[in-house]
Each structure stands twice: as C-alpha cells, then as structure tokens.
Amino acid sequence: MLQTLSIRQFAIIDELSIEIKDGLTVLSGETGAGKSIIIDAISMLIGARASQNLVRHGENKAVIEGVFDIDDNPNVRQLLEDKEIEQDDFMIVKREIMKTGKSICKINSQTVTLTELKQVMQELLDIHGQHETQHLLKSKYHIRLLDEFSGGRYQPTIDEYTAAFKIYQEKKEELRKLEQKDESLLQRLDLIKFQHNELTQAKLVAGEVNQLKDDINRLRNFEKLNNELTKTVSYLSDENNIIDKIFDFNESLKEIDEILKGQYTSLLEETSSVYYLLEDAKHRLYDELTSNEYDENLLNEMEARMNLIQQFERKYGKNHDELILLIAELETEINQIENLEESTSQLKKEIEDQYQAVLKIGSQLSKERRTDALELRNKILDEIHHLEMKSANFEIAFSKTEPTLAGLETIEFMISPNKGEPLKGLEKIASGGELSRIMLALKTIFAENRGQTAILFDEVDTGVSGRVAQKMAEKMKQIAEHIQVICISHLPQVAAISDHHLFIEKHERDDRTITTVTELTGDDKVKEVARMISGVEVTPLTLEHAAELISQNKD
Template structure:
C-alpha cells in the first residue's frame, strides 16, 4: 500500500507531503490546479523517462519519494532484488525515490541504495498500477493478461505441472544438443586422435622411463672410464702387478698387533676390528670384481637406447612436456574416440526420452489451456456485465486465444479484446482510443479480478470521462467495491464518485510573489462538503449546493 508521497520542486509543487490511507481515496480540484502533477510524480516512480522541463523553475533538481507498507511474501521482482542486494525491509516499509537534475540525468534509490530505472520500473509495477497512461497499465501487456487470467482461474496447480514437464523436456533437449556438439567435435578430431593414439601406443611409453634411459645411456657412454677405475680399485684392494694390496697390508698389520697383544692383552680388540675390516674389504673387492666382469659395451644397445629416448622426446614435444602428460593425453584421446560410439547410443536413447517428454508436456499444456479457456469465458462474462453498469451497454468483451510454441507459460497467448459499439470489429483493449473508455474497461476487468490481481494500489484517472448520472454512480460503486480488496486512488471531477471515498484530497493553486504553487490537503466534514458543492455546481457557498453535497455525502457513506 502507498503510505506517503513526497514531492519536491516538481512542476508547480515546491514541497508537498501526501499521506495516503487504505481503502478509497479521491483527489479533486479545479482544472489546472495540479492534479495531473501528482499523477506525473507517481509515473516517475514507474520508470517513465524524465523531462527537464518538469523541474520547478529556478531549481536544479526535483525529487519524488514514496513509502510503501509491505509485508512478506514480497512480489517476485522485489524479492529477487532484496536477495541479490542483501537488503532487508525494516518496519514493513519500502522507500523508493527518484531525482531528476537540470542536466538531464536522474538517479534512483531503492531502500536507500542506488539502483537503476529498469529495477525501479520492475519493482514499482508490482506495487501500483495507473489506469490512464497506457505505458503503465499492467493489463495492456499480453504477459500480464495471461498471468491475471491464471490467477483468476486458479490455474496454479496445472501451471506447475506443465512447468515441470516443460523444464524436463527442455533439459533433455539441451542435453541432446550438447551431446550432438560433442559428437560433432569428436568426429572432427577423430583422424588426429586416431593417429595420436596409434603413435603413442606403438612407442608405449612408461612414466619415468625417459629418466631411466637417460641414466643408462650415460653409464654406457662412460664404459671405459668406469672399467678403468674399477680395475684400479681391484688392484688396490687385492694386489696387482705393482704395489701392495689393501688386504695384504691389513693382514700384515693384524699379525703385528697380535704379536704385541701377547705382551699387552688390551690390544686384542684391535686385532678383532682389523679382522672385521678385512672381511668387509674382501666383500667390497668381490662385489666390484663381479660388477666389472658383468660390464659389457654394446654399440647396438647404446644406439637402441638413444633411439628410444629420441622417440620419447618426440612424444613429449607433440603431446605433453612430460611422459606423464603424454600418457594422460593418450588416455583422454582414447576416451574421446570411444565417446563417438557411446554418443551415438546416447543420442538414440535421448531422442526416445524427448519424444516421451514432449507427449507429457503437450498433455499438461492442453489441461492448462482448457482450464484457462473455461476461466476466460467466466471472466469475459463478468467484465461484460460490469461494462453494462459503467455506461457501455452495447460493449462486447472477449478473451481471444492463439496457440504458440510451448514456452515457460504454456502454449497460449491471450488478448483482451472489446467492441465498444455495435457494428465495429473487436479490437485489443490497448488499441481503444478513448482514455475514459479505457479506464472503464480497466475498472471492469480489475473489479472482476479483485481477488486475484496482485498489484495492491490501483490509480485511476479519466475514469469519469464522458459519463454522468446513474453511470457515474455505478462507477463510484465499482470503485468502492474494489477498494475493499485494494487501495484505490482516483482523480475525478465527479461529485458522485468523490462522495463515495474514504479519504478526500483537494489540490488547489496559489500565487505568491508572482509564483504559482500547487498545494494538496486532506479535507473532512465542512471542508469536504464545500468541495463536493463546488464540484456539483461551481459554487461552494450556496445553500442549495451545500445541501445537495451534504445529502450526497450521507448517501455515499451509507
């Protein structure tokens, strides 16, 4: 519900704060007093493009700010915005504002945080609806027409069932498309992958093999140096053509210490240690001798190893920097080649699943469509009846269906159409020329949708255009009935409508220091009686006008 509207330096309004109540509110005033300014200010909050000319003369900017009373669950766009921005609504009050500057720029604030005009429009249209300016009438949108029909017909269960089937169908279609793309890509790469797999399989690399072969090549290439060094070591350990061996020296040393130990037993421990050393050196000698005997130099083996190493290096250059990467590429390539065969099988399965899902989706769509068509007949009948009471006695209202490709909302597209006068063709309500006629159509639709229309605040302008007498009274009654489920704000020139309102706001113009000012105030009791009298006859002081006004107010309250 719209609780408060603040307007600063907008057109003829310098500073005004308007407090709104729930129920039925009327805004009246003489022509030119500034009623349309209030409507223009509200339109700014619906995201309308700004005009620098609307800034009050001599001022640099104009600001419109509104406060809405709102409780969970929040409308979808608002809920999504609050979650996305991490904003909470405190004290059940949502504040939106818009400032326009004389340089043509504007700024938007939602709950104290800068936002965009697009966000403002999306959220505000969930909070209020203006039936006057076509750009802001929610029921002129085909999508909204379908949404309110679903709400009116309580189609939510059928809609959920269809949406579930539709999303499953779409998921399968998306999977099919992805697999087709994967298969197509795999086929494009198939020749290269088969060549790579064959090449790698032929060489059959093992992780770490290149390091092992590098070490083997290094050893074979150093055969002479190793053989010569080992031969020298063997001679040093066991004796050779020149010099005394280590083993001979240890034996001699042991004999001498053993002789000394006969005189000094404490030296016996060294005899034991030398014997152990001799045994260890003997073992080392035999191991080195055997190793040297096993050594062989083969030019062919060296060539083989070097050739193998070159093959491994070539694989690393083509398919990865390491043999581990090459082996990984090999496995991945095999998998992708196998994918082609598997994908063909999957494609066949998916196509069968999609056919089944399509049948289910179509079935659910038909159920939803049938319920919509039944609801549309009832709604159209109600709207026609209400139009009769609103002075459009010959009007024919219809909801026309056209079938479209399955989408998130089903297979239906609807158009609310009307023939206002006999002999004319049916036309979409968005093409109705008369603003007053359009407002009455909207009033008839909205009162029929009173329980299902989610927009809480409804604003009507021109609803009284070209009507009077009993029709005006019928319009007033419809507005009063609508105000039981919505906050209704009406700009009117008719006393019969104004007298039905719960709250009465009057706009008047003052001139001070050669400057014009539009002022808004709430009137009650005698002030309201005088305003109703003015609306009746243009004279707010004659006893006849005041008496008629008093009677009208008494009737309106009954």
C-alpha cells in the same frame, strides 16, 4: 499502503508533503495544477526511469520519499529479508534524482539498484495509467493475466509443462547442430583423430612434470650436490668431527651435573638431543652421498621428455593437466562424430517422445486454464454489466498453436460492447468510455488477486459521465474496501464518494510557480464537487447538487 509522500524540487513542486490515508483518496484540481506531477513522483518510487528534466529549474537534485505500511505484507517482508535490508512495520523508500541525470534509490536508508526497487515495490503499489491500459489490451499478455487470476491453482502443471518444453527445445537445438555437421565434420574428424593419436602416444601421466623438474635439477647439479654432501658428511665423521666433540662435551657436563646435584640436567637434555640430531643427520647425508649417481643418458631422456611436453603445451595452449583432460574430450567427440547417424536417429526419436510429453502436459494445462477462464469470464461479465454495459458480451478465446513456452494455444480477451455486434479484441475498442469501464472491471478483479496494498488510478474514468460515472465511482469504492485506492479524477461522482479528497492547485510566489495540496472536508469539499459539476461558474444550484451527491454517496 502509502502513508506519506514527500516531494522536494521536483518539476514545479518546491516542497510538498502529503498524508494519504486508507480507503479511496481522490486528487482533483484545475488542468495543469500538478496532479500528473504527483503521479510522476509516485512513479519514481516504484522504479520509473528518471530524467534530469524532472529536477526543478535552478536546483541540483529532486528528492521523493514515501513511507509505506508493510505490517500485513509478507511478500515485501520476505524480499527485504532476502536482500538483507533492515525492516520495521514501516518501509521508507527514497529516490534522489540528480541534475546530471543519475539517480539514487534507497530502502530504509540502504542503497539498492533500480531493479531491486522495482522488485519490492511491485508487491506494494500498482499505477494504472495509459501505459497500463495499453498493456492490458495486448492479447500476448492475456494468458499471463489468466494464470495470475488462477492464484497458482495449476502452477505445478505450468512448471511441469515449462520444464518439458525446455527439454524439447534443447533437444531440437542439439539436432540442428548435429545436422549442420556434414563435410566440415569429416574434416574435423581427421584433425581430432591426429591430435588424439599424438597426445595418446605421448603417454602423459598426471604429476610427472613436477617430478621431471626435480630429477633434472638434481642431475644438472650433480657435481655441486656431491661436493656439498661430501663436505657435510666429513664435518660429522672426520677425525675432529662435531659429533665426537659434543659427545665428549656431554660426558663432562654429566660430571658437572652430578657434582652440582642436577643444576645442569635441563642443559644436558638439550645438548644430548643435539647429539642425536646430528648423528641422525650424518647417516641420512651419508646415504644420500652413496646413492647420488650421475647418469648422462637418463638426464638426456628426461630433458627430451620435458621438451616434448612443453611443445605440446605451446601447440595446444594448455598446461600438462589440461592436455590429459583434452585426450578424454577428443575421444568423446570422435565417438560422437563416428556415430553421428546413429546419434541423429536416436535424437530424433527422443525429440518425438519429448514432443508427445509436451502435448500431453500441455493438454492438461489447457483443460485447467479453460476451467478458470470460464470463471474469469463470468466475473468480468458481472463487472462490466454493473458498469452499465448491460448488453455487452465477453469471451476468452483459445486458439491452438504449435507448442510454445506459454502452452499449446494463445488466449485473447474478446468483447462485444453492444447487442448484435460481433466479438472483437480489446485493442479494437474505439469508445474511450467503454475502454475505461473494461479496464476498471479488470482492475477490480486483479486487484484482489495480486496481493498489492495500494493502487493508483490516473484518470481511468476518461470518457464517461452520468450514470456510468456513478457506477465507476462505486466500483472504485468497492476496490478501496480491499486495498488503498488513490485516484486522479475529473468526475464529481468519484470525488463525492471518496473517503478523502485532496485538492491540487498552483500559485505564483517570488516569480516562481509552486504547487500545493489541501485536504477538503465539509463545505470546501462541496464547493470543489460543485466546480467539477459546473466546470466554470459555481451557482447555488450546483452547490445544492454537490451536497446532495455527497450525501447520497454517504448513504
């Protein structure tokens, strides 16, 4: 739930801090006082798009900060853990909007993207305003609402259907591509057959390029190598060679060591190892010298081979190892094209089999949806009947379609607001009061399922009054028993039943307009409810009526 909201330099708000408690909190005030601005500020915290016009005139940036209690919200905690954001029982969300139009989002002082902010906040807070109403009215969202209502009961079936439908789509796309390969495919076959033959005849071998480079380098430098080998062997084997001198040196050193009783034993060991090292080097270099031969024909063959490989690398734009892989790829494509008719026939059979699998799983999904749809329909009927639409009828209509990612049918919420009227889609409802009640009924049901801890109603009670207004107020109070409810309202019934009442008003100070928020209790609350009742002049009678309304709602 939202505990505190701080707003600085946002629209006409200079600086404002609001403490918001659990239960039902109502925000009221004169038109233009800044109620909608507070909603806009909260919208910034849940990831709404920012605009430089929201920054207070003359300031460089606006800052909105909210403190949320997440102690009992495992979904949010898991998201924070996944994003490696430090967490406590409280979460601080901050949004800075620059005069340039850029904005910075932070959760617990860690900068996050706007998408990440939305992912976290959708688990905490839901704002229901005009946009949300339009969203709920559209039939394309109704199937999603039904699935959400099920609480995951048939999610395994949805997952199974989705996987089967995606395979069906992939196979259909594969067939479409195959059927496009007609005359151009035959031309392609001639080309890749030539390429395959050319590369196959080259008999490319993995790793041969490095060996060719080494062998060519050796033969090209034969004379120089031979000279250096001859010199190094002579250093180690001529009449005055180093090895014999070190041998004589070691013999003398042995005598010295014996006389000095082991003082040169360590040195003798080191010089002896030098002797054996050079002796080994002499034999290796001698073997290298005797095996070093020059073969001009072999050199020409290897250079021709290297030129051939380099020509292919340039021609195909691939290195040696990639050319070897290309041979296998070409062979696979040749087989596919040559067996195109057989492949097409087999693929058509696989598509039909997969289509039947989609129908089978889709039928099961439809049965499970219809079971939950009946339960949802009855719950919605109960809610709208409670909201003084006692003659209304509500149905969830299923219409069969060709398979889609959503299933084998479309779903639309249908309503007949009055007895004798035909059922029609929600978006065809003309009455604002009826629409408000239907939206509140849906919110009442889905608020309990979504797992969110706060909901904000932005004038959801538009177009109602009297007994209907009282029923809507009671419904908001009922929702507030499960989650925190914040409501902007013009209805005295809603204000009277609220747990907390915040009054929004604007003043002029130093030739600037500022907005303030005051929590109303006692007589102040009675006066504001009376103002909401009368609209203009507060009389003793409206004060008495307001006090009675508050008292009745407490009872």
